[in-house]
Amino acid sequence: xxxxxxxNTSLLEVANxxxxxxxxxxxxxxxxxxxxxxxAGEVLAIVGESGSGKTIMNMAPLGLLPAGVDSEMSGSVRFxxxxxxxxxxxxxxxxxGGEIGVIFQDPLSALNPVxxxxxxxxxxxxxxxxxxxxxxxxxxxxxxxxxxLPDPLSRMQQFPHxxxxxxRQRVGIAMSLAGEPKLLIADEPTTALDVTVQAQIVELLKDxxxxxxxxxxxxxxxxxxxxxxxxxxAVMYAGRLSELGSVDDVLLDPVHPYTRGLLKSVPSLxxxxxxxxxxxxxxxxxxxxxxDGCPFxxxxxxxxxxxxxxxxxxxxxxxxxxxxxxxxxxxxxxxxEAV
Numbered sequence: 001x002x003x004x005x006x007x008n009t010s011l012l013e014v015a016n017x018x019x020x021x022x023x024x025x026x027x028x029x030x031x032x033x034x035x036x037x038x039x040a041g042e043v044l045a046i047v048g049e050s051g052s053g054k055t056i057m058n059m060a061p062l063g064l065l066p067a068g069v070d071s072e073m074s075g076s077v078r079f080x081x082x083x084x085x086x087x088x089x090x091x092x093x094x095x096x097g098g099e100i101g102v103i104f105q106d107p108l109s110a111l112n113p114v115x116x117x118x119x120x121x122x123x124x125x126x127x128x129x130x131x132x133x134x135x136x137x138x139x140x141x142x143x144x145x146x147x148x149l150p151d152p153l154s155r156m157q158q159f160p161h162x163x164x165x166x167x168r169q170r171v172g173i174a175m176s177l178a179g180e181p182k183l184l185i186a187d188e189p190t191t192a193l194d195v196t197v198q199a200q201i202v203e204l205l206k207d208x209x210x211x212x213x214x215x216x217x218x219x220x221x222x223x224x225x226x227x228x229x230x231x232x233x234a235v236m237y238a239g240r241l242s243e244l245g246s247v248d249d250v251l252l253d254p255v256h257p258y259t260r261g262l263l264k265s266v267p268s269l270x271x272x273x274x275x276x277x278x279x280x281x282x283x284x285x286x287x288x289x290x291x292d293g294c295p296f297x298x299x300x301x302x303x304x305x306x307x308x309x310x311x312x313x314x315x316x317x318x319x320x321x322x323x324x325x326x327x328x329x330x331x332x333x334x335x336x337e338a339v
Contacts, residue, residue: 011183011215013062016075022071028287030056032239033075034316038183042329043209043216043229045247047223047262051284053239054219055105058185062100063092074118080181098128105188107168110175111160118156121175128179139243148204158326166197173204184209184219190225197235202228223266227251235259238285238295241314245324255317257300257327271329294327302330 008024030053046054059065061077061084071269077084079095087095096102096131104110112120121143122136137156141157144152147170160168169189176184176260184204206229209216218229226233226247233250235243235258241254254260261280266338282299292306300307307330314325315332326332 002144004071004314009040011040011042012217012313013078014057015078017057017061017077019056019066020072021056021060023070026288028300029271030239030287031060032291033119033262034236034241035075036234038215038217038242038246038258040182040215041209041213042232043218043230045218045220045233046236047220047226047234048234048242049221049262049280049284051287052236053287055187057216057236057239061103061105062091062096063104064102066095069237095146097124097176097181097338098179101179101184102185103169103172103176103186103189105191107165108160109238110172111168112246113160116157116159117244121156121171121178124175124178127278132305140174143177144171146177146208147171148200149174149175162302166193166200167196169193169201170204170210173201176241177208182214184216184283188220189218190220190222198225200224205229219296223251223263235262239287240295241325241327242246242296243324244314245317245320245325246280246322249317249320249324255331256296256328257302257331258296261299302334304330 014037015035017031018029019036020027020029022148034057036044044058048054058074060071065071072083075085077100084092084095111117118137121140122133125131125136125139126133140156141152144155147157148172163171172321189205190201193201205216208214211230216229218225220226230247233245233247234241235250237258242258243250243254251263252260253264265279280299285295285298293305293310294312297303297307312327312329314327315329315330317324317326317334
């Protein structure tokens with residue numbers, strides 16, 4: 001394995017990142033002035049509704065956007081001190097798959113359907129670790145065993161369509177580890193899987209993170225994944241951070257109205273059968289239009305007129321044991337009085 005950073009060192013530093021996407025028909029800003037950091041060995045969960053900007057925020061700086069979409073980015077995304085936004089394509093190719101591994105939401109889309117999976121994974125080790133073909137094939141067998149695929153030598157000879165969804169996701173995880181990354185970005189790693197396989201994948205990622213001492217950014221809308229894997233959680237809404245703090249703080253004592261609404265909408269084992277589903281009222285805003293105030297204000301129970309006019313800054317939560325920030329002065333004041 002490559003040498004790991006000191007556990008207190010920030011491996012990834014995102015500062016004032018904004019991303020605007022341009023297509024032939026329109027322009028949208030799915031990421032709006034976001035800042036956060038990930039330390040070596042830390043697991044950060046980024047959670048929010050679909051369309052909140054979670055995936056774009058992580059994929060755009062790596063040059064992993066769909067064909068036909070042009071991006072315009074500002075701010076900085078520093079990985080081990082190197083700003084990825086100013087890095088050339090050659091440097092990004094070196095970082096992708098090597099220093100930073102990516103698990104994609106749809107494992108089938110990440111795999112070439114007409115090539116055997118062993119060769120696809122081996123190429124990553126050859127490119128990023130300089131292994132010979134024989135060395136790389138040995139490593140592939142080890143990786144497939146590591147991610148829990150039985151009979152790895154036989155699996156190496158199979159094509160993606162010959163595997164189940166859960167097996168393909170394990171192959172995707174093995175592929176993301178082939179370059180021995182220091183940071184793993186897992187984009188909705190359990191979305192397309194049934195509940196039993198979801199739990200297996202979460203346990204696998206937890207085990208790999210401890211064994212390999214990687215940092216992980218897990219992008220999800222599932223609070224079960226957040227509580228099961230992460231140390232820290234960032235809640236996103238309409239391209240902005242609403243709340244950021246330790247998992248225990250945010251899940252057990254949510255402050256931002258959006259975080260509260262998300263958690264209330266999660267079904268509980270204590271809920272009575274047939275009880276009414278509690279969802280968030282309203283709809284997310286149109287990100288092709290400029291939002292001056294708080295984007296959640298039209299759906300918020302605590303909103304004041306000023307919330308619609310001025311962007312709320314991220315402010316520290318009083319009396320919080322760990323570093324924690326929330327973008328809502330209105331509820332922060334009431335929270336401080338309650339404490």
